[in-house]
Amino acid sequence: xxxxxxxxxxxxSDLYNHLVKQMERLLSDERDFIANAANFCSLIYYTLPDLNxxxxxIYKDGELVLGPFQGKPACxxxxxxxxxxxxxxxxxxxxxxxxVHEFPGHIACDPRSKSEIVIPILKENELIGxxxxxxxxxxxxxxxDQFGLETLVKCFVDLTDCK
Numbered sequence: 001x002x003x004x005x006x007x008x009x010x011x012x013s014d015l016y017n018h019l020v021k022q023m024e025r026l027l028s029d030e031r032d033f034i035a036n037a038a039n040f041c042s043l044i045y046y047t048l049p050d051l052n053x054x055x056x057x058i059y060k061d062g063e064l065v066l067g068p069f070q071g072k073p074a075c076x077x078x079x080x081x082x083x084x085x086x087x088x089x090x091x092x093x094x095x096x097x098x099x100v101h102e103f104p105g106h107i108a109c110d111p112r113s114k115s116e117i118v119i120p121i122l123k124e125n126e127l128i129g130x131x132x133x134x135x136x137x138x139x140x141x142x143x144x145d146q147f148g149l150e151t152l153v154k155c156f157v158d159l160t161d162c163k
Contacts, residue, residue, distance in 0.1 A: 004046055016148030019047060020155055027159040036160045038068035044133070044152070045070035052112055053134040057085050059127045064089055067129060074109045083107035085130050088118035092127060094146050098139045110134060117141040119153050123162045 007018040023043060027036050037056045045054040055069020057078060064078040064085055080090040083105055088095040097116045100106045113134040121128040131153055135141065 004043060007047060012142075012144040012148060015048075016144075016151060019043065019148070019152060022047075023152060023155055024159070027156070031159070031161040033160050033162055034068060036156065040131075040152075040156055041068050041070050048133070050135050050137045050140050051133055052136045053110060053132070055132055056121075056129055057089070057132060058129040059089065064130060071134070072110050075107055078107065084116050084118050085132050088120050089127055089130050092120050092122060092125070094119045094150060096141050096143075096146055098141075100134075112136045114138040115140040117145060117149065119146075119149050121153055121157065121162070123157050128157070128162045 005018070005022060007015050023040065026039050026043060030036055041054050041056065045051055053069065053071030053074065055071065055074065056067035057064035058067040063080065066074055066076045078086045080086050084095055084097055084100070084103060085107070095118050097103045100108070100113055100116050113136060115135045115138050117133050119131045121130060131149065133141070133149070
């Protein structure tokens with residue numbers, strides 16, 4: 001059984017450094033994508049403050065398909081270029097949305113969500129999927145979150161058999 005160590009962080013940078021160390025411990029003995037994606041989501045959901053959804057959409061047959069997540073039930077399939085997840089996947093770039101109600105074509109799975117960040121999962125520039133985090137707080141995510149989450153995703157890819 002893995003025990004999540006509560007972070008003793010004085011900054012977001014400290015928090016994400018703590019998360020990287022925990023994730024390395026959590027995933028060190030397992031390479032399976034689904035198992036690691038599920039544990040990754042749980043670690044993020046229960047460690048990062050002010051989230052109401054954390055999950056994966058996996059790229060399959062030209063679309064994003066719901067993968068492991070924490071939070072309320074979600075949309076199952078998202079076309080590339082649609083919503084925040086589909087837009088980030090198509091561009092292969094992180095998208096930070098301060099107010100989801102102002103994002104053209106936003107897909108509202110949980111009406112409580114007010115901000116969102118989506119990080120593409122890439123291996124050798126090939127799209128594996130996206131990591132999607134939602135918050136009930138507007139402007140929840142910033143450049144520190146983007147850098148920290150992109151670092152965590154890179155670590156995940158390095159520790160996991162992707163495709």
